[in-house]
Structure formats: C-alpha cells, structure tokens
Amino acid sequence: MGNTNENTELKIIEAARKVFILKGMDGARMQEIADEAGINKALLHYYFRSKTKLFDRVFLELFSEVVAVINAEVEKASTLEQLIESLVSNYIQLISEKPFVPDFVLHELNRNPEMIIEYIQHKGLDLNKVFRLFQDETLNHVTYPISPVHLIVDVLALCVFPFVAKPIIKGFMLEDDELKYKKFIAERVSHVTGFIKSTLFINPQQS
Amino acid sequence: MGNTNENTELKIIEAARKVFILKGMDGARMQEIADEAGINKALLHYYFRSKTKLFDRVFLELFSEVVAVINAEVEKASTLEQLIESLVSNYIQLISEKPFVPDFVLHELNRNPEMIIEYIQHKGLDLNKVFRLFQDETLNHVTYPISPVHLIVDVLALCVFPFVAKPIIKGFMLEDDELKYKKFIAERVSHVTGFIKSTLFINPQQS
DNA sequence: ATTTGTTTTAACTATATGGTTAAATCATGT
DNA sequence: ACATGATTTAACCATATAGTTAAAACAAAT
Numbered sequence: 001m002g003n004t005n006e007n008t009e010l011k012i013i014e015a016a017r018k019v020f021i022l023k024g025m026d027g028a029r030m031q032e033i034a035d036e037a038g039i040n041k042a043l044l045h046y047y048f049r050s051k052t053k054l055f056d057r058v059f060l061e062l063f064s065e066v067v068a069v070i071n072a073e074v075e076k077a078s079t080l081e082q083l084i085e086s087l088v089s090n091y092i093q094l095i096s097e098k099p100f101v102p103d104f105v106l107h108e109l110n111r112n113p114e115m116i117i118e119y120i121q122h123k124g125l126d127l128n129k130v131f132r133l134f135q136d137e138t139l140n141h142v143t144y145p146i147s148p149v150h151l152i153v154d155v156l157a158l159c160v161f162p163f164v165a166k167p168i169i170k171g172f173m174l175e176d177d178e179l180k181y182k183k184f185i186a187e188r189v190s191h192v193t194g195f196i197k198s199t200l201f202i203n204p205q206q207s
Numbered sequence: 208m209g210n211t212n213e214n215t216e217l218k219i220i221e222a223a224r225k226v227f228i229l230k231g232m233d234g235a236r237m238q239e240i241a242d243e244a245g246i247n248k249a250l251l252h253y254y255f256r257s258k259t260k261l262f263d264r265v266f267l268e269l270f271s272e273v274v275a276v277i278n279a280e281v282e283k284a285s286t287l288e289q290l291i292e293s294l295v296s297n298y299i300q301l302i303s304e305k306p307f308v309p310d311f312v313l314h315e316l317n318r319n320p321e322m323i324i325e326y327i328q329h330k331g332l333d334l335n336k337v338f339r340l341f342q343d344e345t346l347n348h349v350t351y352p353i354s355p356v357h358l359i360v361d362v363l364a365l366c367v368f369p370f371v372a373k374p375i376i377k378g379f380m381l382e383d384d385e386l387k388y389k390k391f392i393a394e395r396v397s398h399v400t401g402f403i404k405s406t407l408f409i410n411p412q413q414s
Numbered sequence: 415a416t417t418t419g420t421t422t423t424a425a426c427t428a429t430a431t432g433g434t435t436a437a438a439t440c441a442t443g444t
Numbered sequence: 445a446c447a448t449g450a451t452t453t454a455a456c457c458a459t460a461t462a463g464t465t466a467a468a469a470c471a472a473a474t
Contacts, residue, residue, distance in 0.1 A: 008420080026233035027318070030462060043421055045463060100317065107314045109374040110307065111234070116378040125379045149380050149391065150398045157368030162360055164371065167316040171323040172332045173356050184356065191357045198406045215450080237432060250451055252433060 011037045012047055016058045021104045025055050025111070056115075063105055063119060069094055071126050080133045080143060081201065084155065088192050091159045096185065102160045127152070143200050151200070158192045218244045219254055223265045228311045232262050232318070270312055270326060276301055278333050287340045287350060288408065291362065295399050298366045303392065309367045334359070350407050358407070365399045 015037035019028045030051055034044045048054040073090060077083035095102060109116060130148055137143045162169060162185060174180040222244035226235045237258055241251045255261040280297060284290030302309060316323060337355055344350045369376060369392060381387040 024231070024233060024314070024318075026231060029460085031460095040422060040424095041463080042423080042465085046421080049463090051462065103314055103317045106371050106375075107231070107310055110310045110371070111231075113374040113378070116374045117383065120378060120383075127380060147394070147398065149376075150394065150402075152380065153369055153372070153376060154365060154402065156372065157364040158361060160372075161364030161368050164313050164317070165360070165363065165367075167320040167323045168313075169356075169360060171320070171327060173334060173359065176324065176327075187354070187357065191354065195357075195361065195406050199402050236430085238430095247452060247454095248433080249435085249453080253451080256433090258432065 008037075008039065008043070009047055011039070012044060012054070013058060013061070016054050017062065020055060020058050021062075021098075021100050024104065025051075025108060028055075059105075059108060059115065060119065060122075062101060064123070066094075066101070066105065067123065067125060074126055074129050077129075077133070080137050081197065083130070083133065084196055084200075085193055087155060088159055088196070089189050091156075092185070092189050092192075095160065095163050099163045099166070103164045106164065141202060144202065146200065151196075155192075155196060158195065159188075162188060215244075215246065215250070216254055218246070219251060219261070220265060220268070223261050224269065227262060227265050228269075228305075228307050231311065232258075232315060235262075266312075266315060266322065267326065267329075269308060271330070273301075273308070273312065274330065274332060281333055281336050284336075284340070287344050288404065290337070290340065291403055291407075292400055294362060295366055295403070296396050298363075299392070299396050299399075302367065302370050306370050306373070310371045313371065348409060351409065353407065358403075362399075362403060365402065366395075369395055 012033070016028075016033045019033045019036055023029075023032075028051075030044060031041055033054070034041045037044070044054075048057070069090065070087070073087045074083065077086065127148070130152065134143070134146075134148045134151075138145045166181065169184065170176055170178070170181040174184060219240070223235075223240045226240045226243055230236075230239075235258075237251060238248060240261070241248045244251070251261075255264070276297065277294070280294045281290065284293065334355070337359065341350070341353075341355045341358075345352045373388065376391070377383055377385070377388040381391060
C-alpha cells in the first residue's frame with residue numbers, strides 16, 4: 001500500500017499556507033491550492049473535507065509558530081534588556097522570512113475573533129515571567145516603572161507594523177524604492193532596540 | 208424629476224463602506240451592500256457599474272481621509288513636540304471611532320499594492336515639513352539626532368497597532384475583557400506620547 | 415497474483431455571485 | 445396631463461466555486 005500519504009498531506013498544507021497567506025480565506029480558491037500542491041481537487045477534499053478545515057489547520061499552525069517563538073524568547077531571557085534585544089532581533093528576522101504572515105494573521109483574526117478563544121485553551125502567551133522581570137527590575141531601579149502590557153504591545157507594534165504597512169512606507173516615504181525599503185527594515189532591529197532601551201532603562205547600556 | 212439621486216448615492220457609499228470595511232473586498236457581497244443601503248441590486252449597479260468601481264471609490268475616500276488628517280496635523284504644528292502630541296492624540300481618537308479601518312486599509316493595500324501608486328499621483332503625504340522640523344531641532348539640540356522616517360513609522364505603529372491587533376491584545380493580555388481593552392486604549396495617548404518624548408527630547412517636558 | 419489504500423480522471427451537483435435586462439411603478443417638475 | 449428620471453420587480457445569464465461521486469489506474473505490501 002502506498003505510504004506517500006504523509007508526503008501528500010505536507011504538500012497540501014504547504015500549498016494551502018502559501019495561497020491562504022497571499023489571498024486570505026475569502027480570496028483563496030480550493031482549485032488554486034490543489035494546483036499549487038500539484039494534485040487535483042478530488043484528492044484535496046479526500047485529505048481535508050472542507051476549505052474551513054484546511055484553513056483552520058493552516059491558521060493554527062502559523063499562529064502557534066508565532067506564539068512559540070515569542071514564548072521561547074521569554075523563557076530564555078533572564079533580564080528585561082536581554083529579552084527585548086533577542087525578541088526584537090529574532091522576531092524581525094522571523095517576519096522578514098515570511099513578510100505576509102502578520103497581515104494574514106491579523107486580518108483573519110479580525111474577521112473571526114472567536115478563533116483566538118479556541119486557541120487560548122490550546123496554549124497561550126506566557127506573560128507571567130515578563131511581569132516578574134518587570135517587577136524585579138523596577139524594584140532594583142534598573143527600569144522606570146511602566147505598564148508591562150503597554151510595553152509588550154509597543155515592542156510588537158514596532159516590530160510588526162513596518163511589514164504590515166509596507167505599501168504605505170515604501171510608497172509614501174521611500175519613493176516606492178524596494179531597495180530603500182530593504183535598507184529601512186535592516187535598520188529596524190537596532191533602531192527599535194535603541195528606542196525602547198532609551199525609554200526603559202535608567203542607565204541605557206550600548207550593546 | 209426625482210433629485211433623490213444624491214441621497215441614494217450617499218446611502219450606497221455609506222453602506223458599501225460599512226460592508227467593505229467589515230468583510231473586505233473579497234468577503235463583501237453586492238447583495239449585502241444593496242440590503243444595507245435599503246435598495247436592490249439593480250439600482251446598485253445602476254449607480255456603480257461594478258463591484259470594483261464601488262470599492263475603488265470607497266477605498267479612495269477612506270484612504271484620503273486618513274492621509275488628510277495626518278497632513279492637517281503636520282501643517283498645524285510648529286514644533287516636533289507639538290506635532291507628536293496632537294498627532295498621537297487626534298489619530299488615536301480618529302481610529303477609535305472607526306476601529307476596523309486600519310486593518311481594512313492595510314489588508315487591501317497588501318492585496319493590491321498598485322493602488323497606492325494611483326493614489327500618490329492624486330495626493331501624497333507631506334513629509335518635507337517634518338524633515339525640516341527635525342533638522343532645526345536637532346541643530347538646536349532640542350532633539351537627539353534620529354531618522355525621521357523611523358520616527359514617523361514608530362508613531363504610526365504605536366497608534367495603529369493596538370487596533371489592528373485587538374483580538375490578540377484583548378484575548379491574550381487582557382483576559383478577553385472588553386472593558387480592560389477600552390481602558391487600555393484610553394491609556395494609550397498618554398503612554399505613547401510619553402514613550403516617544405522620553406526617547407526624542409533632550410529635556411523631556413511634562414505636559 | 416491479490417489486496418489495500420492512494421491518486422487521477424472527469425463528469426456532475428448545488429449554490430452563490432456579479433452583472434444584465436425589460437417592463438412596470440413612482441415621484442416630481444413642467 | 446405629460447415627460448423625465450429614479451426605483452422596484454423579477455426574471456435571467458454566465459460563471460465561479462465548494463464539494464461529491466464513481467470508476468479506473470497505480471503503487472506497494474502480502
């Protein structure tokens with residue numbers, strides 16, 4: 001009996017991921033996914049009974065990856081400064097490789113916010129450690145007292161927005177020049193890190 | 208002869224705006240727009256020949272409004288600090304009233320980045336004045352030298368992202384509590400203003 | 415060689431959707 | 445009363461789309 005099935009499932013998932021990310025749930029077509037996977041619609045439905053099931057699978061995998069990266073960084077870090085440095089650097093790096101993922105995830109989440117509730121039971125963000133780091137360092141006068149939630153949102157915003165808003169940034173501020181945009185993104189890691197550290201730390205260290 | 212036509216056109220535009228913002232171009236249905244406007248499909252196509260034409264009209268109007276608000280703030284301002292304060296405050300205020308506009312605009316722009324080129328010829332962002340303010344104040348040691356483009360992106364990111372990422376912020380960081388999210392947004396103006404000013408100005412003034 | 419599960423082929427269904435059409439109705443200004 | 449343009453009704457068209465089905469072809473394990 002053929003055991004190529006794991007291969008095929010993978011091919012389908014990869015194709016679906018590509019098409020869904022590019023077109024979104026509403027814009028994606030099952031035929032296009034089948035084509036991209038190099039199979040036919042019948043087989044596609046043989047593996048995944050419906051578009052929704054396939055989408056859910058793809059979305060959950062992508063979203064989990066994003067969350068996992070953040071959680072891994074948080075776990076590794078032993079100081080706030082270290083956390084911010086490695087988070088900013090690795091997160092921007094990650095998104096650079098899949099620049100359309102953030103818009104996809106955010107848009108689909110806005111289209112159907114209930115998806116996040118399903119996910120939370122699955123596995124959520126691990127923020128307690130961040131809160132703890134904050135408390136410690138604030139007490140020791142390493143950081144100014146600041147709302148942890150706001151700071152986390154700030155970090156994510158500064159990292160993610162430049163990718164989601166690429167057309168505006170490139171078109172309006174960088175003469176629609178792809179190279180200038182690339183350069184801009186390359187500068188981002190050090191800019192964001194510096195930006196946040198200068199606000200946060202009482203004696204900002206240069207790294 | 209009936210001159211209710213201007214009224215009807217308005218009703219259609221408003222309905223289309225609502226549906227497009229909520230569902231996006233791909234998710235929106237002409238029938239739903241007709242229903243929302245309280246008319247029938249035939250009349251809808253009598254006014255706007257195609258979905259694309261209607262979408263373009265709606266999108267351009269929305270996008271223009273966003274740009275116009277920013278440009279107006281830039282024109283009014285005479286110092287960087289003033290600009291940042293009024294921009295952050297008014298921009299967050301504006302988005303609060305139409306919280307789904309940013310995701311809509313960003314997503315449609317990513318779906319079809321060529322739209323921005325069309326728009327640029329129409330009317331673009333007026334950044335020269337920002338650059339000038341920067342230069343002056345950097346020379347006078349009011350602000351640290353910093354890339355203006357990065358700063359503009361920072362301001363937009365810090366203002367816009369909390370709305371685009373509402374499901375994540377609310378679901379993951381605020382116990383999925385709408386009230387806590389509302390409170391979080393209310394805190395944003397002063398948080399963002401303070402955040403940026405502490406990075407930017409050599410002797411940050413309290414306002 | 416037979417069995418078993420995979421994959422293709424290709425036709426098909428049901429429905430949704432953007433868009434059209436023609437005739438009828440309605441409101442309003444002349 | 446008539447003309448004109450707005451609006452409705454309702455049927456219609458063409459196409460796209462998710463999903464199904466049944467039979468055949470294929471590949472590999474027994």
